[in-house]
Amino acid sequence: MALSCVLEPALSGFNFDNSTRNIVLENGSEEGKIKAPKPMKTGTTIAGLVYKDGVVLGADTRATSDEVVADKKCAKIHYIAPNIYCCGAGTAADTEKTTDMLSSNLTIFSMNSGRNPRVIMAVNILQDMLFRYRGMIGAHLILGGVDCTGSHLYTVGPYGSMDKVPYLGMGSGKLPAMGILEDRFKANMDLEEAKALVSDAIHAGIMSDLGSGNNIDLCVITKEGWTISDLTESPL
Amino acid sequence: MATALRFPANVSTFNNYNDLHPDWTQREVSTGTTIMAVEFDGGVVIGADSRTTTGAYIANRVTDKLTPIHERIFCCRSGSAADTQAIADAVTYQLGFHSIELDEAPLVQTAASLFRDMCYRYREELMAGIIVAGWDRRRGGQVYTVPVGGMMTRQPVSVGGSGSSYIYGYVDSNYRTGMSKEECLKFTAEALTLAMERDGSSGGVVRLAVISEQGVERQAILGNQLPKFSTV
Numbered sequence: 001m002a003l004s005c006v007l008e009p010a011l012s013g014f015n016f017d018n019s020t021r022n023i024v025l026e027n028g029s030e031e032g033k034i035k036a037p038k039p040m041k042t043g044t045t046i047a048g049l050v051y052k053d054g055v056v057l058g059a060d061t062r063a064t065s066d067e068v069v070a071d072k073k074c075a076k077i078h079y080i081a082p083n084i085y086c087c088g089a090g091t092a093a094d095t096e097k098t099t100d101m102l103s104s105n106l107t108i109f110s111m112n113s114g115r116n117p118r119v120i121m122a123v124n125i126l127q128d129m130l131f132r133y134r135g136m137i138g139a140h141l142i143l144g145g146v147d148c149t150g151s152h153l154y155t156v157g158p159y160g161s162m163d164k165v166p167y168l169g170m171g172s173g174k175l176p177a178m179g180i181l182e183d184r185f186k187a188n189m190d191l192e193e194a195k196a197l198v199s200d201a202i203h204a205g206i207m208s209d210l211g212s213g214n215n216i217d218l219c220v221i222t223k224e225g226w227t228i229s230d231l232t233e234s235p236l
Numbered sequence: 237m238a239t240a241l242r243f244p245a246n247v248s249t250f251n252n253y254n255d256l257h258p259d260w261t262q263r264e265v266s267t268g269t270t271i272m273a274v275e276f277d278g279g280v281v282i283g284a285d286s287r288t289t290t291g292a293y294i295a296n297r298v299t300d301k302l303t304p305i306h307e308r309i310f311c312c313r314s315g316s317a318a319d320t321q322a323i324a325d326a327v328t329y330q331l332g333f334h335s336i337e338l339d340e341a342p343l344v345q346t347a348a349s350l351f352r353d354m355c356y357r358y359r360e361e362l363m364a365g366i367i368v369a370g371w372d373r374r375r376g377g378q379v380y381t382v383p384v385g386g387m388m389t390r391q392p393v394s395v396g397g398s399g400s401s402y403i404y405g406y407v408d409s410n411y412r413t414g415m416s417k418e419e420c421l422k423f424t425a426e427a428l429t430l431a432m433e434r435d436g437s438s439g440g441v442v443r444l445a446v447i448s449e450q451g452v453e454r455q456a457i458l459g460n461q462l463p464k465f466s467t468v
């Protein structure tokens with residue numbers, strides 16, 4: 001456990017107060033029923049891979065609400081720590097809040113202990129939290145980072161399962177992205193090859209999946225630091 | 237608690253994807269699986285396939301389902317990936333603590349009991365079939381099975397997971413007491429291969445480990461090196 005935590009979790013069970021309120025609102029009065037707002041999904045293609053000097057993460061930038069594009073320049077690569085970034089697919093609010101809380105907790109840990117956070121620590125904290133909520137938090141995450149033990153890429157699922165992998169695609173566009181990655185991935189690629197492969201994988205997702213589109217964001221993390229770049233694709 | 241059990245129908249979960257997303261990729265991650273463990277004189281041989289599925293999509297084709305719990309105690313995980321990972325983490329902590337208190341290597345039976353306690357207490361919420369295997373000084377190599385529901389029993393050979401149904405006949409007819417380490421390795425690899433051939437949720441590579449007084453030796457048999465059987 002982190003030495004101290006932001007937002008101490010509730011000690012017993014779930015709190016469904018808001019759901020009771022929602023039922024009352026939905027069943028409504030004689031004037032009219034109030035419909036609960038639909039959660040915004042991030043449709044999404046996200047991908048990551050480990051290359052010779054670090055990790056490359058990529059994501060598209062489309063956020064959908066059913067068939068409408070709600071956000072054309074949505075940022076799906078979230079900051080966790082100077083050396084750790086996280087791509088999120090699933091329910092937009094859940095990935096946003098979960099990664100925010102994780103980032104806050106790791107910052108407190110860094111300040112308390114004087115150490116840089118490790119990727120496996122971020123993974124453990126996420127697993128603990130998502131498992132506790134039994135899949136109700138719709139966050140499918142790819143975490144990548146470089147720490148004192150090396151470069152790592154992990155995926156954490158909404159039920160709290162994790163896998164350590166050299167390359168991965170997630171989101172609704174994961175099938176085309178994985179096709180590209182399975183075909184061209186090699187261990188210890190150099191930077192240009194790795195960036196090209198990730199952006200091609202996201203591109204495949206954008207082309208073949210309706211829920212993914214607009215631009216491609218890339219994030220490269222190495223021992224020295226990180227760079228985020230936008231690859232501008234013409235809107236599709 | 238009443239609040240915890242009431243799930244309001246209008247709360248949409250992330251499973252309500254619209255037609256854009258194929259439903260079969262949205263299920264919970266399961267370790268489909270075939271797992272196996274065999275005792276021999278001086279240790280145990282454990283083995284597993286390497287496929288993790290979400291519905292009909294293979295989320296990870298090189299999974300490691302042989303999870304170390306302590307230096308000479310491993311568990312083979314089948315069922316829900318999230319549940320088994322969480323249980324294994326909890327038991328690793330408890331066993332580590334117990335071992336430090338005792339200042340001695342823990343018994344395999346202790347590890348199996350910890351798994352059983354957790355799997356039985358939370359049997360309604362969990363979906364986990366686990367085989368605990370290892371070596372200790374008191375009783376040598378031991379295999380304990382803790383299937384879904386939380387029973388625990390010691391067996392000389394145990395199989396588990398969705399693919400195990402296809403190899404009960406093979407295991408029952410080919411197991412003999414007093415096999416050597418190499419014979420056990422061959423037996424396990426062949427049984428797992430046969431299960432992987434027939435079970436859609438099992439596949440990938442065969443991961444094997446031998447646990448004995450000397451420590452743990454791990455190996456992986458890749459797809460093209462698997463034992464070959466009839467191609468009819």
